[in-house]
Structure formats: C-alpha cells, structure tokens
Amino acid sequence: MANTKKQILVIEDENALSTPLVILLESKGVSVVLAKDGEEALATLKNTTPDMILLDLVLPRLNGFKVLEEIKTNPSTKHVPVIIISNLGSSEDMKRGESLGAKHYFVKSRMMLNDLVDYVISEIKKEKSHT
Amino acid sequence: MLFVILSILGIALLVNLGLGIFVFLKNRHSLVNILFSLFVLGIVGWGGTIFALLGFGADLLTVRLTFSFAALMLISFLLFSLVFPEKGNPKKLIFYLLAFLGVIFFTLPLLGDLIVNSVSVEKTFIAVGFGSLYPLYGLFAPFCIIGALIILIKKYFSSAHAPRLQLKYLFLGGTLFLVPAVFTNLLLPSLFNIWDFNGLGPAFSFFMVLATSYAIVRHHLMDISVIIRLGTIYGVLFAIISFIFVSLAGFVGQFTSGWFAILLPSLFITFGFMPLKTFIETTTDSIFFRKKYRVADIIDTLNKIIHEHSLNLDDFLENFNKLIIDSMRIQWAAILILIPKGDFVTRQIIGGKLQSLEFKPDHPFILYFKENKNGVIDRESLRGDQKHSEIIKELDRLDCFLVVPIESKGKIIGLHLIGKKKSQDQFSKEDIDLLELVAGESAFAIDNARLFDELQKIDQTKSKFISVVSHQLRTPLTSIHWNLELILGGDIDKKTATELSKNARESAFTMATALDDMFTALDIDEGRKKTEPKKIPTDIKSTIDHVLIELEEERKKRNITVKTEWRSVVPPFPYDPTMIEKVVQNVFRNALLYSPAGSEVHISVEKKEINEMSYMVFSIIDSGIGITEEEKKDIFSRFYRGEHAKGLSPNGFGLSLFIAKYFVEQHGGELWFISQGKNKGAEFFFSLPTS
Numbered sequence: 001m002a003n004t005k006k007q008i009l010v011i012e013d014e015n016a017l018s019t020p021l022v023i024l025l026e027s028k029g030v031s032v033v034l035a036k037d038g039e040e041a042l043a044t045l046k047n048t049t050p051d052m053i054l055l056d057l058v059l060p061r062l063n064g065f066k067v068l069e070e071i072k073t074n075p076s077t078k079h080v081p082v083i084i085i086s087n088l089g090s091s092e093d094m095k096r097g098e099s100l101g102a103k104h105y106f107v108k109s110r111m112m113l114n115d116l117v118d119y120v121i122s123e124i125k126k127e128k129s130h131t
Numbered sequence: 132m133l134f135v136i137l138s139i140l141g142i143a144l145l146v147n148l149g150l151g152i153f154v155f156l157k158n159r160h161s162l163v164n165i166l167f168s169l170f171v172l173g174i175v176g177w178g179g180t181i182f183a184l185l186g187f188g189a190d191l192l193t194v195r196l197t198f199s200f201a202a203l204m205l206i207s208f209l210l211f212s213l214v215f216p217e218k219g220n221p222k223k224l225i226f227y228l229l230a231f232l233g234v235i236f237f238t239l240p241l242l243g244d245l246i247v248n249s250v251s252v253e254k255t256f257i258a259v260g261f262g263s264l265y266p267l268y269g270l271f272a273p274f275c276i277i278g279a280l281i282i283l284i285k286k287y288f289s290s291a292h293a294p295r296l297q298l299k300y301l302f303l304g305g306t307l308f309l310v311p312a313v314f315t316n317l318l319l320p321s322l323f324n325i326w327d328f329n330g331l332g333p334a335f336s337f338f339m340v341l342a343t344s345y346a347i348v349r350h351h352l353m354d355i356s357v358i359i360r361l362g363t364i365y366g367v368l369f370a371i372i373s374f375i376f377v378s379l380a381g382f383v384g385q386f387t388s389g390w391f392a393i394l395l396p397s398l399f400i401t402f403g404f405m406p407l408k409t410f411i412e413t414t415t416d417s418i419f420f421r422k423k424y425r426v427a428d429i430i431d432t433l434n435k436i437i438h439e440h441s442l443n444l445d446d447f448l449e450n451f452n453k454l455i456i457d458s459m460r461i462q463w464a465a466i467l468i469l470i471p472k473g474d475f476v477t478r479q480i481i482g483g484k485l486q487s488l489e490f491k492p493d494h495p496f497i498l499y500f501k502e503n504k505n506g507v508i509d510r511e512s513l514r515g516d517q518k519h520s521e522i523i524k525e526l527d528r529l530d531c532f533l534v535v536p537i538e539s540k541g542k543i544i545g546l547h548l549i550g551k552k553k554s555q556d557q558f559s560k561e562d563i564d565l566l567e568l569v570a571g572e573s574a575f576a577i578d579n580a581r582l583f584d585e586l587q588k589i590d591q592t593k594s595k596f597i598s599v600v601s602h603q604l605r606t607p608l609t610s611i612h613w614n615l616e617l618i619l620g621g622d623i624d625k626k627t628a629t630e631l632s633k634n635a636r637e638s639a640f641t642m643a644t645a646l647d648d649m650f651t652a653l654d655i656d657e658g659r660k661k662t663e664p665k666k667i668p669t670d671i672k673s674t675i676d677h678v679l680i681e682l683e684e685e686r687k688k689r690n691i692t693v694k695t696e697w698r699s700v701v702p703p704f705p706y707d708p709t710m711i712e713k714v715v716q717n718v719f720r721n722a723l724l725y726s727p728a729g730s731e732v733h734i735s736v737e738k739k740e741i742n743e744m745s746y747m748v749f750s751i752i753d754s755g756i757g758i759t760e761e762e763k764k765d766i767f768s769r770f771y772r773g774e775h776a777k778g779l780s781p782n783g784f785g786l787s788l789f790i791a792k793y794f795v796e797q798h799g800g801e802l803w804f805i806s807q808g809k810n811k812g813a814e815f816f817f818s819l820p821t822s
Contacts (some may be wrong), residue, residue, distance in 0.1 A: 013781075016610035016634035020617045027516065058602065058781040085604035090598065109605035113613040114620070 004131065006030045006124045009050040011041040012085070013059050018106070024117045030039075030124065038062025042070055045077050045096040054126050055102070057086035057093065065100060079128065083120065086109075135416035136255055137335045141820050146340050147171050165344075166211035169540055169670050170358045173204025178333030184257050185252070192258055194250040197238035198268065201316075203631055205275035206233030208305065212279040216290070216297060235269050239264060242611045265321075273319055276309045302340025308335045338705040370393055372400055424458040426565055433569055437576040444468070447478040451573050455549070456482050459562065462530075463550035466579065469497070469543065474509075495521040500536050500543050507563055507753045508534035533558055535566045539574040544581075596770060603784060607638035614638075648786045652769055655793050664707035664797050671701055671736060671819075672748055674708055678715045682723065690729045696739035701747050704821035709820070715800070717787035718815045725755035725778050727810075738821065745802070746818040757813055758806035765805070767792050775809065796817065 008025060008032045012018040013036050022032045033048060035041035037060040053071065057064030064086065071077045081103040086093070089107045103123075106116060151171030158164045178202040182191050182272035210229055240246040246268050249260035253256070260628040280302060287298040319325040376397075383395050433456055438449035448466050456464050462618055499522055510526045511535065515521045526532070530550055538543035547570055548572040614635040618628050679686075679693065686693060722732045733752040738745065758766060762773045772785040788802075795802040795817045 012608065013415070014606060016638050017613060019634060020613045020631055023623070023631075024617060027622065059780055060781055068309050087609060088598075089601065089605070107605075108609040109612070113616045128225070 005031065005126070006052070007048070008120070008124065009033050009039070009041065009044060009048070009053045010034045010037065011053065011059065011064070011107065012056045014056075015035055015077050017056075019119070020113055024113060025120065026070045028117060028121050030121070036060075038064065038067045045049060045071065045074070050080060051127050053082045054120065055079055055082050055084050055086075057084060057088050057097070065096060068102060081123065083123075085116070089129065103130045135332075139183060139812040140178055140182050140185075140330070141338075143334045143337050143771075144175050144182065147174050147178070147336055150340055150343065151175065164210065166214060167206050170204055170207035170211055171485075173200050173202075173207055173776070174333060174336045176200030176337075177204055179334065181257065181330060181333055184252050185255070189250045189257075191247070191250055192759060193351075193664040194247055194257065195240045198246050199237045202233060202236035202240070202268075202271070205272055206230070206236065209279045209282075210307070212282040212286075212305075212362045215283075215286070215301070236268060239268070247782075250297070252668045253326070256326045256328065256330050258320075261321070269321055273313060276305075276313060279307075280305055300342040300346035301573075303547040304339040304346075307338035307342070309339075311335045317742050339550065371407065371411070372404075376400060420717040424460075426568075429454065429458050429565065429569065430572070435573055437572070441576060441579055442583045443579065444584050445480070447573075447576055447580050449482070451569075452480050452547075453481045455547070455566070457499045459565075460553045461550050461552055463692075465548040466537070466545055468545045468581070472597050490725065495519075495525050496534050496546060496548075498533075500546070504541075507536065507567065509558070509563065511557065525625055533563065533566065535563075535570045537570045537574045537577065539578045542576060542628075544577060547822065593771065599770065599784060600649060603782060604642060606782065607645070609640040610638035611635045611642075620822050623641075639654060645784065648784055648790060652786045655790070656769060665708055666705035666798075668703045668705050669708045669711075670703045671706075671749075672697070674712050675715055675734070675736070678712055680720055681716065682719060684722070685723050688727070689723055691723055691726055692731045696729060696735040698735055701736060701738050701821065704747065704819070706798055706819055707794075710797065714794050714817060715749070716792040720818070721787060721815075722751050722753040722755065727755065730754045732808040739818070741818070745821045748816060748818045751813060752812065752814045754812040755810075757809050758804065759809045763806075767802075791817070 008030050009031055010018060010022060010025070012034070014023065018034055018036075022034060025032050033044055033050065035044050039061045041055075041059075042062070047070070055064050055068060064084065068082055068084070071080065071082060078101075082101065084102045084105045085108050086096045086097075086105070087108050089110075094105045104119075108116075148171070151168045154164050155168035156170070177197055180200060181192050184190065184197070193207075196550075204364075206229065210226065210233070213226060213229070216381075221398075234283045239430040244262045245264040246262045247259045248262045249264070253259050283298055283302040283305065287295060287302060290298065312332040312335045315328040315335075320329060379399060433451065436447060436450045436454065441584050448468070452466050455461070463477060467479055477508060496508060499519070508522060508526070510531070512522070513523055513526075526534075529548065531548050533547075533549040535547040535549065536543045537547060538743065547566065549558070549566065569699055614631040617623060618631050618635075619647055623631070675695070679695075719732075726732060731754065735750045737748055739748050756773075756775045756779065758773065766773070767788050768785075769789045770785040772783060776783070792802040797817050800817055800819040802817040804813055804814070806814045
C-alpha cells in the first residue's frame with residue numbers, strides 16, 4: 001500500500017521555511033519532493049507528476065509565475081493543483097497567480113504552519129492519485 | 132552700338148558698386164572685406180573711366196586713371212586671395228611687398244608718360260599710345276591674375292566645408308571676369324594691335340558679381356547674406372510701389388483731376404504697404420532664399436509645444452528637436468540633458484539621420500562650456516584654432532556644425548547639437564541667434580518637466596521600496612514563526628528541534644541586518660547620517676579575517692575557494708572597524724553570491740601612494756555574473772539590482788554597494804569596480820587613507 005502515498009512537490013528556496021514545512025507534511029503521511037529553484041522544479045516535473053504542488057514565487061533562476069505558466073501549459077502537469085505560498089502580498093500578485101491557474105494563493109506570513117498543512121492534506125485527499 | 136555698350140557698362144558698374152558697399156559696410160574692420168571692397172572699387176574706377184572716355188571723349192588724365200584703377204583692382208584681388216578666408220594675419224612680408232608693388236603700379240600711370248602717352252577714342256573703343264614702362268605694366272597684370280587664381284585653387288584643395296565652396300565660386304568668378312578682360316584689354320591691344328573690344332572688358336565683371344553673390348547667399352561668404360536679402364526685398368518693394376503709384380496715378384488721372392489722382396494711390400499704398408511687404412518677403416524668400424524660416428512661427432510653435440508637453444520631458448524634447456530640424460532644414464539634431472550636479476548625460480533625444488551618440492563627462496563640448504559660459508560652439512569660427520583641436524575633431528566626427536548650450540539659472544543643463552543644413556548652407560548669425568533664443572525658452576520647460584519627472588521617480592522608488600521591504604521582512608518573520616510553531620508543537624526529536632531553533636535564530640539575525648541596512652540607507656539619503664566614523668587604529672587583517680569567518684558557512688555552501696594575498700605590510704591605521712567590516716562583508720558576500728559554485732575568489736591587500744597620500748587598497752576578484760555596460764551607472768544606486776543578479780538571488784535589497792560606497796567615502800576613500808561585462812566576473816576595489 002506504500003505506493004498509494006500521495007506526493008507533493010514543494011518549490012521553495014528558503015531553507016528555513018522549507019525545513020519545517022517538509023517535516024510537518026511528511027509527519028502527516030505524504031511524500032515530499034523539494035526543489036530549490038524554478039529550473040530545478042521543472043526538471044523534477046519531467047520525471048515525476050506529483051499530486052499537488054506548493055509553489056513559492058520569488059525564486060532563483062526562474063520565478064514562480066514562469067514556473068506556474070510552464071506547469072499549466074504542459075499537458076502532463078496542467079491538471080496538478082498548484083497552491084501558491086508566497087510572501088508577495090499585493091492584490092495584483094494574487095490576481096496574477098489565480099489567473100495563471102493556481103488553485104489557491106496563501107501569503108505565508110499570514111498563515112500558521114499547521115493551518116497551511118491541514119488545508120493541503122484535506123485538499124490532497126480529494127485528489128485521485130496519479131503516481 | 133555705343134549706347135548698348137555704355138548701358139551694359141553702366142549697369143555692370145552700378146551692380147559692382149552696390150556689392151562693394153554691402154561688403155564694406157558689413158564688416159569694415161575685416162581685412163578680407165576691405166580688400167574685396169578695394170577690388171570692387173578698382174573695377175568701378177576702371178570701368179567708370181572707360182565709360183567716361185567712351186561717353187565724353189578722349190582725355191589723357193582719364194586714361195591714366197583707367198590704368199591706375201586697373202592696377203588697384205588687380206593687386207587687391209591678389210591680396211584678397213592671399214588673405215581669404217582666414218580672419219587675421221597673412222604672411223606679413225609678402226603681403227606688404229605686394230601691397231607696395233600695387234602702390235607703385237597705381238602711381239606709375241599718373242606720373243606723366245611712363246605707361247600711357249596718348250589716347251584717342253573711336254566710336255566703340257579706345258586706343259592708347261604706350262609709354263616706356265608699359266611692358267612692366269603688361270607683366271604686372273597677368274602676374275596678379277595668375278598669382279591670385281593659383282592661390283585660390285591651392286586653397287580650394289586644402290580647405291574643407293564652407294570655405295571650400297566659397298573658394299570655388301571666387302575662383303570661377305575671378306576666371307570668368309579677369310581672363311577674358313585680359314584678352315580684350317591687354318593681350319589683343321598690345322600684342323595684335325586689336326583694340327575693338329576694350330570697351331567691354333569691365334562688363335565681364337558681371338560674372339564676378341554673379342559668382343560672389345551666389346556664394347554670399349548660398350555659402351555665407353563674408354557674412355552678408357542678410358543684407359543681400361533685405362536689399363532684394365526692399366528693392367523689389369520699391370520697384371512695385373513706384374510702378375503701382377505711377378500707373379494708378381496715371382489711370383485715375385484720366386478720369387478725375389489733380390489731388391484725387393495722387394490721394395487714391397497714396398491711400399492704396401498706405402494700407403497696402405505691410406501686406407505687400409509680407410508678400411514680397413515670403414515670395415523672395417521662397418525664390419531666392421528657399422531655406423528661410425520665419426522666427427515668429429518657430430517661437431509660436433515652440434510655445435505650443437511647451438504648453439502641450441510641459442509635464443513630459445521626453446515628449447517635449449522630441450517635439451522641440453523636431454521643430455528645429457524641420458524648420459531650419461538640418462540633417463540631424465540632438466539634445467543632451469545633463470544631470471544638474473555633474474556632467475553625466477541622463478537623456479539623449481536624437482532626431483534626423485544620426486543614429487547614436489556616445490557622451491562621457493570629459494567630453495570636449497562639456498569641457499568647453501565649463502570654461503566658456505557664454506556663446507555657442509561654431510565649427511566655422513573655431514576651425515584652424517589649435518587650442519580647440521579636440522572639439523573640432525569631435526565636431527568633424529559627428530558632422531556637427533553647432534553646439535548650443537541650454538542654460539537654466541546660470542547652469543548648463545543641456546546641449547543642443549546641430550548637424551549640417553540639408554542645403555549645405557552655412558549657419559548665419561541669424562540662425563545662431565534664433566537657436567540661442569529657443570534654447571533659453573526651452574530651458575525653462577526642461578526644468579519644469581524634469582522636476583515633475585523627479586517627483587514621479589521618487590514616488591516610484593517609494594512604492595518599490597515598500598513592496599521590496601514588505602517581502603524581505605515577511606520571509607524571515609515567517610521562518611521564525613513556522614520554526615517556533617513546530618518546536619512548540621512538541622512532536623519532534625531533539626536534533627530536529629535544534630535545527631529548527633537555529634533556523635529561527637538565523638532568520639532573526641537576517642531581519643535585524645535587513646532593518647539596519649534599510650535605516651542606514653534612509654539616513655544616508657536624507658542626510659541624517661552625520662555621525663563621523665569612529666576611527667581607532669585597527670589591523671585591517673583582523674577585520675578581513677573576521678568577515679571570512681562570519682561568512683564561512685555561505686562560502687562552504689557554494690564550495691568557493693578564497694585566496695588572500697597580502698602584497699605589502701599594512702600597519703594598523705585608524706578607521707571605523709564596524710563600518711569597514713560591513714564594507715568587506717558586502718563586497719565579499721556579493722562575490723560569493725554571484726560566482727559559480729566551485730569557483731575561486733581572490734582577495735588582495737596592499738599599500739599604495741596616490742598623490743603623496745598613503746592608502747590601503749583592498750581588491751576582490753570573482754569570476755561571476757559580471758556587470759553589463761547598462762548596469763554600470765546604476766550599480767551604486769539605492770535599491771538597484773542588476774537583472775542577472777536578481778535572477779540568481781531574488782532576495783536582496785540592493786543596498787549593499789550603496790552603503791559600502793558611502794562608508795568608504797566617509798573615510799575619505801573610494802570604492803570602484805572593473806568588469807568586462809556579463810558573465811565576465813568583476814573586480815571591486817576600495818581604498819582607505821592610512822594616515
């Protein structure tokens with residue numbers, strides 16, 4: 001039954017943020033793949049199709065908006081729900097993220113880590129497994 | 132037949148006289164103008180005496196004057212060709228020798244029978260008897276003519292631009308006049324005893340007048356095109372008015388009598404004068420002076436442009452420049468706007484065929500206006516001046532004819548570069564006056580638009596600042612928040628808890644540094660940072676080592692090798708260790724951030740003597756992303772980050788170099804860099820006085 005474990009791709013460049021996030025997600029029984037910049041994320045997506053993507057926007061090499069565009073234009077990944085987790089809090093950024101096809105937009109500093117993870121877990125349970 | 136010859140002669144002489152007076156009046160202090168007027172005076176005297184002989188009969192004194200005036204004409208032409216086009220000193224000895232020769236040949240015919248001893252006038256020509264010294268005179272005349280023409284043609288080949296064209300017409304006119312005249316009045320009579328055509332000799336001067344007038348109008352010869360223009364306008368005006376007055380008076384006189392026949396045409400002329408004048412001005416301008424613009428129209432349009440584009444500097448400059456290009460019909464013009472404090476060009480508006488301009492603070496034009504507060508740079512008036520050879524070289528390179536400063540409150544805020552006229556004509560005094568006038572008008576508009584522009588920029592910087600700051604502060608805050616949340620949740624082992632605590636602590640530190648940088652930058656910008664560096668004698672090695680240890684973690688993460696080279700012994704010297712540590716930290720962190728993983732960073736320190744002062748010079752070389760030409764001017768600006776740098780490391784304020792430079796300068800040192808461009812690495816230096 002281990003292969004039915006849901007998989008999440010976390011795209012986050014800040015170690016200090018990805019560490020607690022990954023620890024908490026894994027403790028809830030999902031498997032996590034971490035990418036530290038935009039290009040690494042796209043490379044990962046060539047080999048795996050996760051059940052959900054958590055996407056930071058301010059990223060080295062390729063910013064989050066570009067990554068999101070790529071994800072949503074690529075037929076093999078466009079169905080994967082993307083949740084933006086960013087500290088860009090302006091309404092323009094939020095509108096842009098949603099118009100590009102993000103399922104949800106969270107401003108990190110306004111979220112408790114537990115609430116964020118609970119939301120992710122509840123959402124992922126609704127998704128059919130693709131792995 | 133005699134009547135025809137006399138009429139032709141008479142008209143030729145009157146036209147010559149007019150030209151001579153114009154040239155003389157325009158600049159009676161210029162040697163060129165004086166010699167040309169003397170030349171024309173010679174023609175008029177020579178032709179006038181021939182006219183008198185033909186009209187009133189033989190007279191020995193008159194024919195002697197004919198020869199004297201001819202000598203005056205010939206020697207003046209030779210001297211003129213020697214002096215033209217330079218304003219100033221000809222080769223003095225030769226000039227005076229020739230002038231002396233001229234005086235001799237002017238006087239000789241008047242001293243009895245030496246040159247001419249008898250005269251008889253046939254119907255249409257004059258025959259003279261030659262005196263004993265006539266052969267000398269016969270040599271003197273061709274000597275002057277051939278000499279003058281050779282000098283003109285030599286100068287033609289060695290000069291450029293307007294003088295070259297002027298020389299062409301002078302040579303043409305001189306040849307067409309003097310060569311036939313030598314045949315009719317010298318060679319044919321003295322060698323072949325044919326006298327029949329000497330009455331016509333002076334009439335050939337028509338060619339000279341024509342060529343010179345053309346050169347005056349088209350190529351600005353001797354600067355009298357304005358007078359010629361006015362002369363033409365008023366001449367035509369006078370002719371038309373006389374014609375209207377006479378014919379109207381005649382016509383009305385047939386029906387009524389006396390005073391009414393005068394009154395009606397007078398009324399007509401009184402009210403019709405101004406419209407008629409305007410009409411003639413436009414018509415003569417469009418026929419003879421096709422390149423003429425109307426000053427009032429230009430000022431009108433400029434005012435409209437100022438009114439419509441007063442808040443947008445680019446639009447204003449674009450339209451202003453276009454107005455000048457179109458109305459003065461020039462090939463190109465460019466406006467350069469300089470920043471008020473320095474000499475850097477902040478904006479370039481280029482119109483016409485010129486594509487691009489490169490301008491540096493030590494550009495010869497800028498240096499020129501630093502020394503010469505008034506006036507313009509005029510290519511023609513500078514030419515040949517050794518002192519300004521750099522400027523002339525630059526003018527030639529750009530094919531630029533005029534540089535007009537744009538001044539506001541006594542300071543030069545811009546330059547208007549003016550290219551060649553499409554007609555190849557020279558710029559007249561009128562043109563330059565107009566350009567100076569519009570430059571003055573536009574300065575006011577430029578100032579206003581620039582202020583508005585600056586306000587907008589400040590506003591944009593502020594918005595950018597807020598968005599950058601909010602993001603940069605939220606990230607470490609979130610990190611502290613999330614890491615602590617997990618630790619407090621309690622479901623983790625001790626090792627993980629330690630790691631998470633470290634994360635939180637680092638984030639708190641990052642945030643403190645970011646806040647420090649921000650406030651330092653704000654203080655600097657608002658001039659509040661008045662605190663002097665707290666200088667204490669410190670070993671620079673200890674400061675650098677401290678930074679290397681602090682950033683060891685980051686260095687390891689990027690697997691970068693650091694090589695440090697102590698090129699000379701630097702004993703401890705007074706500086707503020709906190710400030711300088713920050714400087715080293717900032718340049719070192721940049722080198723680590725922007726170098727490829729696994730590469731090498733090279734630090735060196737040495738002591739140098741610069742201008743009898745002793746300095747410690749620190750240098751750090753990386754093989755990273757480098758700095759592009761475009762980025763170079765902004766790299767020390769507050770909140771500025773290069774595109775490539777942002778891509779590599781999106782989290783940053785763009786304050787590190789701004790602050791580092793400020794701290795170094797507070798110590799009386801300098802911070803600078805060298806980079807060959809994108810991905811070619813960079814070398815940053817800073818110097819600190821050690822005494």
